[in-house]
Amino acid sequence: MEAISAKLIHRLTLYHCILSYSLEKREYVSSAEIASLLKIDDSLVRKDISFCNVQGLPKHGYKVLELKQKIENVLSFHYAKDVFVVGAGHLATALTQYSDFKDYGINILALFDNNEEKIGKMINGKRVFDIKRLDELIKRTRVDTVFLTLPPQCAQDITNKLVDSGIKYIFNFTPCVLRVPQDVKVRHENIISSFLQMKIS
Amino acid sequence: MEAISAKLIHRLTLYHCILSYSLEKREYVSSAEIASLLKIDDSLVRKDISFCNVQGLPKHGYKVLELKQKIENVLSFHYAKDVFVVGAGHLATALTQYSDFKDYGINILALFDNNEEKIGKMINGKRVFDIKRLDELIKRTRVDTVFLTLPPQCAQDITNKLVDSGIKYIFNFTPCVLRVPQDVKVRHENIISSFLQMKIS
Numbered sequence: 001m002e003a004i005s006a007k008l009i010h011r012l013t014l015y016h017c018i019l020s021y022s023l024e025k026r027e028y029v030s031s032a033e034i035a036s037l038l039k040i041d042d043s044l045v046r047k048d049i050s051f052c053n054v055q056g057l058p059k060h061g062y063k064v065l066e067l068k069q070k071i072e073n074v075l076s077f078h079y080a081k082d083v084f085v086v087g088a089g090h091l092a093t094a095l096t097q098y099s100d101f102k103d104y105g106i107n108i109l110a111l112f113d114n115n116e117e118k119i120g121k122m123i124n125g126k127r128v129f130d131i132k133r134l135d136e137l138i139k140r141t142r143v144d145t146v147f148l149t150l151p152p153q154c155a156q157d158i159t160n161k162l163v164d165s166g167i168k169y170i171f172n173f174t175p176c177v178l179r180v181p182q183d184v185k186v187r188h189e190n191i192i193s194s195f196l197q198m199k200i201s
Numbered sequence: 202m203e204a205i206s207a208k209l210i211h212r213l214t215l216y217h218c219i220l221s222y223s224l225e226k227r228e229y230v231s232s233a234e235i236a237s238l239l240k241i242d243d244s245l246v247r248k249d250i251s252f253c254n255v256q257g258l259p260k261h262g263y264k265v266l267e268l269k270q271k272i273e274n275v276l277s278f279h280y281a282k283d284v285f286v287v288g289a290g291h292l293a294t295a296l297t298q299y300s301d302f303k304d305y306g307i308n309i310l311a312l313f314d315n316n317e318e319k320i321g322k323m324i325n326g327k328r329v330f331d332i333k334r335l336d337e338l339i340k341r342t343r344v345d346t347v348f349l350t351l352p353p354q355c356a357q358d359i360t361n362k363l364v365d366s367g368i369k370y371i372f373n374f375t376p377c378v379l380r381v382p383q384d385v386k387v388r389h390e391n392i393i394s395s396f397l398q399m400k401i402s
Contacts, residue, residue, distance in 0.1 A: 006398045013394035014378055021353050021377040037378050075397050094292035094350075100376050104393050105400065145399075152222050169399055171392065175301050176222040177215055177238050187395055191372065192305050193214035194388055196276050197207045198346075198370055199306065 004051075004074065011048055012071050014038055019068040030061035080107045082141065086158060087149035088113035088128045091173055095147055096124040109143060131158070138165040145169040152176050205252075205275070212249055213272050215239055220269040231262035281308045283342065287359060288350035289314035289329045292374055296348055297325040310344060332359070339366040346370040353377050 018037055023029050031045040038045075049062060052070040056062045072078065085092045088111040095101075096108055111123060112131045119130045129137060137143075148170055150158055155174040162170065163184055170186045172178055178186050219238055224230050232246040239246075250263060253271040257263045273279065286293045289312040296302075297309055312324060313332045320331045330338060338344075349371055351359055356375040363371065364385055371387045373379060379387050 009398050010394040013391065013397060014389065017376050017391070018378045022357070022380070037380060039383070076400060079400075081400050089295065090291040090298065091295035094290065094295060097291065098376075100393065104397065106393075106396055156223070171396070171399075175218050175299075177219045179223070179238060182240070185399065187399065188215065189392055189395065190214065190218070191390055192301065192307075193211040194390065195307055195372070196214060196305065197210050198372075198386065198388060199280075199282050200205060200210060200277055 008048060008051070009075065011038075011040075011044075012052070012075055015045070015048070016068060016071045016075070019064050019071070023064060026064050028057070028061045029064050029067065031056070033061075075104075077103060077105045080105045081145060082107050082109045082143045083145045083147060084109055084134075084138070084143050085111040085126075085147045085149060086131070086134070086162070087111070087151075088115070088118045088123060089149060091149040092147070093123050095149070096126050108147075109141065110137070134158075134161060135165040138162070138167060143167075145171075147171045147173065148178075149173045209249060209252070210276065212239075212241075212245075213253070213276055216246070216249070217269060217272045217276070220265055220272070224265060227265050229258070229261045229263065230265050230268065232257070234262075276305075278304060278306045281306045282346060283308050283310045283344045284346045284348060285310055285335075285339070285344050286312040286327075286348045286350060287332070287335070287363070288312070288352075289316070289319045289324060290350060292350040293348070294324050296350070297327050309348075310342060311338070335359075335362060336366040339363070339368060344368075346372075348372045348374065349379075350374045 015034055018034055022037065031049060032042050035042040035045045052074050054062055054067050054070045083106060085095055085108055092111055101108065108126055111126055111128045112134050113119060113128050114131045118128045121128050144167055146162060146167055152174050155176040156178060159178045159180065163180055168184055171189050172186050173189045175190060180186055216235055219235055223238065232250060233243050236243040236246045253275050255263055255268050255271045284307060286296055286309055293312055302309065309327055312327055312329045313335050314320060314329050315332045319329045322329050345368055347363060347368055353375050356377040357379060360379045360381065364381055369385055372390050373387050374390045376391060381387055
């Protein structure tokens with residue numbers, strides 16, 4: 001398959017959201033309707049859809065179900081990826097509530113915290129483990145991805161431990177910029193920058 | 202002042218995070234240190250810093266405090282923007298806990314929910330109001346920005362009401378793509394796309 005750019009992945013995810021939540025009761029959808037919801041160009045939507053190898057019907061448009069499934073194939077929804085959530089506060093709890101994660105191939109295995117009142121409890125069906133057991137459980141499960149939802153004061157310390165245990169992908173929900181080796185990828189899931197873009201522009 | 206691009210705002214926010222959380226105890230910092238933490242090019246960091254009108258000292262680099270303050274000026278940290286949070290679940294609670302929001306000029310005024318057990322309660326010092334009072338309180342406070350943290354089933358309905366009441370900026374944490382008029386801006390704060398980018402690449 002052709003390489004797929006970050007922007008195309010982002011647009012296809014939004015098309016999928018539209019097909020799942022806005023037009024889910026419809027049999028057909030046109031590229032113009034999707035384009036209008038996202039305020040982007042119709043020709044771009046058509047190009048993206050043809051990348052997914054879906055043909056439209058004249059005067060009808062695309063079949064909603066077929067388009068949805070083809071996008072799921074392109075975006076590998078059916079290949080599940082296991083994830084640990086480090087920190088078991090409100091953000092972590094919100095992440096475990098995202099019922100769609102499972103559909104998108106994101107499988108939260110467990111949470112970790114150092115708060116004794118949380119350790120051993122279940123949050124939306126996911127167990128909270130003692131953070132001291134991170135290394136043992138990363139190695140046993142071979143999980144390579146974490147959602148980091150810790151207070152800033154301990155983010156770098158725990159990151160060092162995660163890297164030593166073999167973690168390769170960190171979704172960083174803390175406000176810290178983390179020091180990691182070249183082979184570890186960090187994504188900054190920081191809404192501050194997004195907010196400032198809106199505030200300044 | 203020159204127009205400032207979304208990418209530059211994003212990088213300056215990350216530099217500010219570094220100066221606040223990683224190198225906050227240092228007097229001086231070099232562009233090379235910032236570049237190395239973010240795995241980007243040193244020359245880009247120098248160009249961004251010169252945009253902020255900060256001069257480095259030979260062999261020392263930039264003064265941490267001065268650079269931090271100049272970035273705050275460029276990013277308008279000192280101009281506060283009031284925000285309502287619509288929905289008062291775990292994600293909303295996590296948003297009220299972001300103690301940095303205030304530093305960045307984001308002022309959460311109140312939360313709204315339809316759950317009677319939550320209405321009237323305080324969450325981290327912010328009151329939860331009955332969602333029926335949204336229109337009244339938007340008009341009275343002239344707030345034009347909301348963080349939308351609702352279940353997908355009611356996201357579009359509430360959005361219609363927000364738009365009617367005069368809301369112009371929506372930070373959409375739901376998985377829905379929202380229908381809004383041309384003059385209303387929606388930002389999709391959806392981590393699924395970011396996750397899929399990592400999973401596929």
